[in-house]
Amino acid sequence: xxxxxxxxxxxxxxxxxxxxxxxxxxxxxxxxxxxxxxxxxxxxxxxxxxxxxxxxxxxxxxxxxxxxxxxxxxxxxxxxxxxxxxxxxxxxxxxxxxxxxxxxxxxxxxxxxxxxxxxxxxxxxxxxxxxxxxxxxxxxxxxxxxxxxxxxxxxxxxxxxxxxxxxxxxxxxxxxxxxxxxxxxxxxxxxxxxxxxxxxxxxxxxxxxxxxxxxxxxxxxxxxxxxxxxxxxxxxxxxx
Amino acid sequence: xxxxxxxxxxxxxxxxxxxxxxxxxxxxxxxxxxxxxxxxxxxxxxxxxxxxxxxxxxxxxxxxxxxxxxxxxxxxxxxxxxxxxxxxxxxxxxxxxxxxxxxxxxxxxxxxxxxxxxxxxxxxxxxxxxxxxxxxxxxxxxxxxxxxxxxxxxxxxxxxxxxxxxxxxxxxxxxxxxxxxxxxxxxxxxxxxxxxxxxxxxxxxxxxxxxxxxxxxxxxxxxxxxxxxxxxxxxxxxxx
Amino acid sequence: xxxxxxxxxxxxxxxxxxxxxxxxxxxxxxxxxxxxxxxxxxxxxxxxxxxxxxxxxxxxxxxxxxxxxxxxxxxxxxxxxxxxxxxxxxxxxxxxxxxxxxxxxxxxxxxxxxxxxxxxxxxxxxxxxxxxxxxxxxxxxxxxxxxxxxxxxxxxxxxxxxxxxxxxxxxxxxxxxxxxxxxxxxxxxxxxxxxxxxxxxxxxxxxxxxxxxxxxxxxxxxxxxxxxxxxxxxxxxxxx
Amino acid sequence: xxxxxxxxxxxxxxxxxxxxxxxxxxxxxxxxxxxxxxxxxxxxxxxxxxxxxxxxxxxxxxxxxxxxxxxxxxxxxxxxxxxxxxxxxxxxxxxxxxxxxxxxxxxxxxxxxxxxxxxxxxxxxxxxxxxxxxxxxxxxxxxxxxxxxxxxxxxxxxxxxxxxxxxxxxxxxxxxxxxxxxxxxxxxxxxxxxxxxxxxxxxxxxxxxxxxxxxxxxxxxxxxxxxxxxxxxxxxxxxx
Numbered sequence: 001x002x003x004x005x006x007x008x009x010x011x012x013x014x015x016x017x018x019x020x021x022x023x024x025x026x027x028x029x030x031x032x033x034x035x036x037x038x039x040x041x042x043x044x045x046x047x048x049x050x051x052x053x054x055x056x057x058x059x060x061x062x063x064x065x066x067x068x069x070x071x072x073x074x075x076x077x078x079x080x081x082x083x084x085x086x087x088x089x090x091x092x093x094x095x096x097x098x099x100x101x102x103x104x105x106x107x108x109x110x111x112x113x114x115x116x117x118x119x120x121x122x123x124x125x126x127x128x129x130x131x132x133x134x135x136x137x138x139x140x141x142x143x144x145x146x147x148x149x150x151x152x153x154x155x156x157x158x159x160x161x162x163x164x165x166x167x168x169x170x171x172x173x174x175x176x177x178x179x180x181x182x183x184x185x186x187x188x189x190x191x192x193x194x195x196x197x198x199x200x201x202x203x204x205x206x207x208x209x210x211x212x213x214x215x216x217x218x219x220x221x222x223x224x225x226x227x228x229x230x231x232x233x234x235x236x237x238x239x240x
Numbered sequence: 241x242x243x244x245x246x247x248x249x250x251x252x253x254x255x256x257x258x259x260x261x262x263x264x265x266x267x268x269x270x271x272x273x274x275x276x277x278x279x280x281x282x283x284x285x286x287x288x289x290x291x292x293x294x295x296x297x298x299x300x301x302x303x304x305x306x307x308x309x310x311x312x313x314x315x316x317x318x319x320x321x322x323x324x325x326x327x328x329x330x331x332x333x334x335x336x337x338x339x340x341x342x343x344x345x346x347x348x349x350x351x352x353x354x355x356x357x358x359x360x361x362x363x364x365x366x367x368x369x370x371x372x373x374x375x376x377x378x379x380x381x382x383x384x385x386x387x388x389x390x391x392x393x394x395x396x397x398x399x400x401x402x403x404x405x406x407x408x409x410x411x412x413x414x415x416x417x418x419x420x421x422x423x424x425x426x427x428x429x430x431x432x433x434x435x436x437x438x439x440x441x442x443x444x445x446x447x448x449x450x451x452x453x454x455x456x457x458x459x460x461x462x463x464x465x466x467x468x469x470x471x472x473x474x475x476x477x478x479x480x
Numbered sequence: 481x482x483x484x485x486x487x488x489x490x491x492x493x494x495x496x497x498x499x500x501x502x503x504x505x506x507x508x509x510x511x512x513x514x515x516x517x518x519x520x521x522x523x524x525x526x527x528x529x530x531x532x533x534x535x536x537x538x539x540x541x542x543x544x545x546x547x548x549x550x551x552x553x554x555x556x557x558x559x560x561x562x563x564x565x566x567x568x569x570x571x572x573x574x575x576x577x578x579x580x581x582x583x584x585x586x587x588x589x590x591x592x593x594x595x596x597x598x599x600x601x602x603x604x605x606x607x608x609x610x611x612x613x614x615x616x617x618x619x620x621x622x623x624x625x626x627x628x629x630x631x632x633x634x635x636x637x638x639x640x641x642x643x644x645x646x647x648x649x650x651x652x653x654x655x656x657x658x659x660x661x662x663x664x665x666x667x668x669x670x671x672x673x674x675x676x677x678x679x680x681x682x683x684x685x686x687x688x689x690x691x692x693x694x695x696x697x698x699x700x701x702x703x704x705x706x707x708x709x710x711x712x713x714x715x716x717x718x719x720x
Numbered sequence: 721x722x723x724x725x726x727x728x729x730x731x732x733x734x735x736x737x738x739x740x741x742x743x744x745x746x747x748x749x750x751x752x753x754x755x756x757x758x759x760x761x762x763x764x765x766x767x768x769x770x771x772x773x774x775x776x777x778x779x780x781x782x783x784x785x786x787x788x789x790x791x792x793x794x795x796x797x798x799x800x801x802x803x804x805x806x807x808x809x810x811x812x813x814x815x816x817x818x819x820x821x822x823x824x825x826x827x828x829x830x831x832x833x834x835x836x837x838x839x840x841x842x843x844x845x846x847x848x849x850x851x852x853x854x855x856x857x858x859x860x861x862x863x864x865x866x867x868x869x870x871x872x873x874x875x876x877x878x879x880x881x882x883x884x885x886x887x888x889x890x891x892x893x894x895x896x897x898x899x900x901x902x903x904x905x906x907x908x909x910x911x912x913x914x915x916x917x918x919x920x921x922x923x924x925x926x927x928x929x930x931x932x933x934x935x936x937x938x939x940x941x942x943x944x945x946x947x948x949x950x951x952x953x954x955x956x957x958x959x960x
Binding site: 481621622623661662665666667668689690691698699701702703704705 | 721861862863901902905906907908929930931938939941942943944945
Binding site: 001002003004005011014015017018019021022025026027050054056225227 | 721722723724725731734735737738739741742745746747770774776945947
């Protein structure tokens with residue numbers, strides 16, 4: 001595990017983008033699972049000008065690692081919608097390099113990744129409750145592969161999903177899908193980005209507390225090739 | 241994770257030795273943590289003729305990963321005594337390539353390994369109770385680095401240690417030391433050898449059951465580069 | 481570059497087989513280009529019992545790197561015929577894991593290898609004249625990709641090809657095909673096997689002489705990941 | 721080999737810096753040989769703010785790969801003087817991470833690098849005459865390790881060295897030192913940066929012409945892990 005403490009969100013984003021670009025610069029296919037949400041927006045902003053119109057980077061294949069489907073809408077769910085807006089469309093990633101995980105194919109996700117050569121890198125954010133991907137406390141177990149999680153999995157899940165789908169009750173799905181801890185740990189490298197004061201407490205628990213399913217991201221600290229880039233605010237409570 | 245099913249103990253040993261030799265054939269320093277016990281005896285028998293008198297393999301550095309000291313004897317403890325007898329002496333490994341972990345230096349083990357460049361390979365056996373190294377159920381936690389475990393850690397620990405030191409009560413130590421799950425998961429590759437009918441049940445639990453501290457070796461299945469070589473007897477209860 | 485000096489042909493074969501098996505034991509597709517000829521016969525003998533009937537090794541894909549077609553016979557040429565007899569048939573390698581290079585498709589070989597992810601390992605022998613694959617002195621240049629070499633490329637080429645096809649003039653082809661030095665150097669690892677007194681002189685030139693197209697194999701010594709396994713006779717003239 | 725065509729000097733520098741930072745972000749010691757001259761100035765400008773005051777990057781060790789000593793001055797020669805000014809001083813690299821090659825120790829350079837674990841990356845520029853490091857046409861051979869080159873090695877060498885030392889005749893050295901082609905090819909990755917119209921002709925020869933000691937950099941194209949980042953001007957003459 002390596003922890004890099006960036007000055008701020010902008011430096012965290014620059015160093016995160018650097019890590020991604022180093023994979024694009026490789027002379028072979030690379031499989032990258034990437035995250036939506038607010039943490040990586042700066043990474044995508046910095047990546048886009050380098051990736052757009054650059055056939056040299058067509059060796060990179062992209063995977064989403066979770067999905068919240070809209071119950072009454074066709075097309076992309078929440079995650080793919082965000083990735084499309086934040087990165088795939090502005091960076092003009094071609095469709096054949098985008099590998100969609102959704103509620104229809106999640107049971108094949110682990111076999112598909114293995115057949116594609118495995119993930120070279122998975123870029124994650126850290127949830128305030130210690131979740132990564134859709135692995136929230138009390139939803140999945142450390143041993144789980146890609147799974148579905150029902151809307152009634154936890155008391156607050158309905159509200160979480162309601163917020164995810166933009167507040168429209170009709171769109172709250174019966175379940176969402178996510179790569180499980182076992183799926184994520186199989187990646188050859190994990191990049192975890194963390195920023196802001198509101199993540200300081202949970203980052204401290206992840207790095208200094210016990211490894212427990214109550215804080216799912218603690219399992220990531222056992223991966224032999226974990227890179228954490230946190231900004232100073234997120235790292236402010238860590239033991240020196 | 242890759243699981244290879246060998247016909248028998250001999251083939252398991254041959255394939256295990258092959259994996260070790262492939263590291264010795266590299267053109268750079270490699271750090272190998274290796275196991276004592278009954279499982280790897282065949283590996284060492286096959287390794288020795290290739291390693292002895294071969295300066296080309298002096299790039300390999302060896303580490304023991306646990307130690308049960310004799311309370312009233314100086315010199316090597318149980319693990320190093322076994323490794324010395326099984327491999328270091330017959331293969332004529334030079335002292336500067338052997339890095340001893342013992343009760344006096346265990347608190348520096350993780351930092352020392354990091355300074356040496358980290359472990360390239362750790363070769364493990366699987367205990368009938370699901371332990372690996374000295375991580376027995378209810379002794380260490382998934383998050384633990386190299387630790388000491390006291391003789392009263394579990395009700396049966398005294399008897400286990402008594403057996404380890406050869407049945408002489410005067411030599412039962414107050415504690416033993418072991419690399420913890422966190423230390424082991426930091427290795428770049430894990431090789432787990434399993435043979436015999438008496439291991440079939442526990443191998444099934446490790447590979448098909450939940451990841452839990454009650455069966456410490458279950459954590460190994462989350463390592464992205466785990467190779468298991470089991471013989472047919474040990475694999476006989478696995479789901480097809 | 482690493483040079484390992486084996487006692488004899490048998491030990492060279494055992495160490496060579498070990499290197500190959502370590503690739504088969506990986507948990508991902510591996511692409512291996514392998515050699516026919518007399519040098520590797522011991523390697524294939526040692527490999528076969530481990531490979532046969534082992535679905536765990538179906539991640540390995542095999543490529544021949546040169547071919548001498550029979551002018552009047554259909555089917556495999558000299559190289560593929562030998563590989564088939566020495567290894568593919570006894571080890572029961574399935575057809576979908578065998579990727580044939582021949583006189584009809586050689587112009588696509590380099591692009592095909594790149595699309596397949598590149599060669600992880602190429603196992604070579606050393607010719608008495610310093611050739612590797614079909615890169616004989618005065619036939620190809622260091623910069624060449626996979627190429628054809630005409631029967632009149634050198635004064636003695638007709639005789640060489642006549643011997644290759646078993647002495648039947650009617651079968652001497654107009655040209656043979658070979659991966660060029662540039663193709664071979666693109667592999668991630670090169671394993672060069674050398675045995676016997678009759679190779680001592682040329683091995684000395686390869687390792688101690690200038691890098692020159694007159695001794696094609698000298699270029700291999702500039703590869704950052706070259707492993708040479710030579711027996712004592714082949715290494716007998718090397719400077720200590 | 722992978723060729724990336726950057727829009728201009730600034731983008732070339734950004735992508736080059738990205739590659740370097742990806743090594744600094746690794747969780748182990750990395751050995752980097754880096755270049756002085758005009759090509760990498762933008763890389764160092766971009767690197768410096770990320771590297772300065774960042775103890776997380778103290779895993780990186782830096783090596784110069786050639787040196788032109790001043791005949792009448794003590795202290796750093798031309799290359800180390802430039803590296804110090806461009807990068808080591810502004811980025812506050814600590815002395816223990818800087819490994820100086822000079823006229824006194826060049827004969828130990830290859831053994832020292834091997835003992836340190838080998839070079840992970842060497843970052844090079846391309847000379848207008850096809851040179852890399854101090855390997856000018858007619859000075860070194862492809863098979864050379866780190867070598868000295870005398871002031872009378874070629875007819876124009878005196879003038880070249882006079883220019884290197886700033887035009888003062890008294891400082892023209894009797895010889896300079898450089899890692900040879902064999903030393904450079906031993907690195908695990910080569911990064912070659914090329915910019916400007918004045919490099920278009922030579923880049924075309926390197927990539928499309930024969931591999932020959934007359935154009936020393938042609939040998940780099942046989943390295944299995946070569947990344948070239950060229951700007952559009954430098955790439956303007958390449959075949960599409």
